[in-house]
Amino acid sequence: MTTPYVPDAARTGHPAARSDLHGLPVDIAPQLLGGYLVTTVDGHTVAIRITEVEAYHGKGTGPVPDPGSHARMGRTTRNSTMWEEAGHLYVYLSHGIHSCINVVCGPNGEAGGVLVRAGEVVHGIDSAHERSGRRGRDLARGPGRLGQILGLKHALHDGIDAIDSVPQSGAVATLLLPSTVGAYEQGPRVGVAGIAGTDAFPWRFWIPGDRTVSPFRWGRGAAEAAAARTAEQE
Numbered sequence: 001m002t003t004p005y006v007p008d009a010a011r012t013g014h015p016a017a018r019s020d021l022h023g024l025p026v027d028i029a030p031q032l033l034g035g036y037l038v039t040t041v042d043g044h045t046v047a048i049r050i051t052e053v054e055a056y057h058g059k060g061t062g063p064v065p066d067p068g069s070h071a072r073m074g075r076t077t078r079n080s081t082m083w084e085e086a087g088h089l090y091v092y093l094s095h096g097i098h099s100c101i102n103v104v105c106g107p108n109g110e111a112g113g114v115l116v117r118a119g120e121v122v123h124g125i126d127s128a129h130e131r132s133g134r135r136g137r138d139l140a141r142g143p144g145r146l147g148q149i150l151g152l153k154h155a156l157h158d159g160i161d162a163i164d165s166v167p168q169s170g171a172v173a174t175l176l177l178p179s180t181v182g183a184y185e186q187g188p189r190v191g192v193a194g195i196a197g198t199d200a201f202p203w204r205f206w207i208p209g210d211r212t213v214s215p216f217r218w219g220r221g222a223a224e225a226a227a228a229r230t231a232e233q234e
Contacts, residue, residue, distance in 0.1 A: 016175040018163055021086035021105035024062045025055040025112035028105045030186070030205040032114055034178040036122070037101070037162070041151030041171040044127040048119030048140050048150065052206040052213045054189045056102070058082055058111020068189060068196025071111040082111040087163035089173055091147070093154040098144030101152055103162065103175060117143050117190065117204070120212045127151075137211045183208060188226075190216055197222030200229060 013035065021028055030053070038047040057064075058071030058079075066072055070079040070092065081090040082104055090102040090113050106112030119140040121128045128139050128149040140146040147153075152160065152171060160168040162175040189197055189204045197219035206213045218226075 013176055013178045016087060016163055016177045018086045020177055021103065022107060023105070024107070025057055025105050025114050026062065026203050028103075029053045029055040029114045029203065030184050031177065031181050032103065032116070032175075033184050033205060033207050034182050036174075036176040037103075037116060037119065037150065038123075038174045038176070039150045039152060039171060044124065044151065046124035046127050046131075046150055047122050048116075048146065049122050050116055050119050051210045052116075052118035052204070054115040054117055054205075055203040056113050056115065058106070061106055061110040061112050066196065066201065067194060068192045068201065069111075071113075075111070079111070081159045082113050083109070084159060085161075085163075087161060087175065089152065089157070089160050089162050091152050091154045091158040091160070094144060099147040099152055099154045099157075100143040101147050101150065115143055116146060118206070118212050118214050119146055120210070121149065141212050142214045187216065188222070189219075190214060191219045192222060193219040194221045195225045195229070198226040198229060 032050050032053050035050050036047055056069040057066040059074045071082045086105045088104045090104055091099055094100050102113035102115045104113050121139050132149050140149050156169045157171050160173050162173040165172050165174045184205050185208045186202050186205045188199050
């Protein structure tokens, strides 16, 4: 089963395959920019063009430990979806309120994900307005808002498969990738605490000049960690 809508612009790209997502999350993340995430929840379809993402590695994934990842200490009940096959969606709860969406990726048997931070609503604008109570470019600006307008909820939809589009708890999700990777910028992740939120981890990627991209802000202790890192390098 697939979602009933495919964005016209995505026809130059392709539905994502698991093999497209088998690299390290930091390498896969920019390849999602300009792609589409489409959900149908309770019969209402919303599609976004992905404009901003962040990469997160799990314990043992890649050459550098990622202190900002939910999976940094290993597998738990909360983060177990990050160890599933590439293309499932890790839907977690942030601040006890917001359901945030990550595309699981990485080598088989290793944990990793790409947080979809922001996007442009290209279909289902009325449903997006109804779910959020908002209008304008901020509809899917930031991971909490994006999760809200796509209608996926923790823990109901955690682990939903966006490759084979298998229905789960009244929802279907589909990920489409662009045919080519366009221009992008990268820098520190937004609002991540400590060293993980500094330019030691420039693992946020975004489409330059896009008005839906969220502004940068320091996480707790990240500015101080950045200053200390700069002093050590001088």
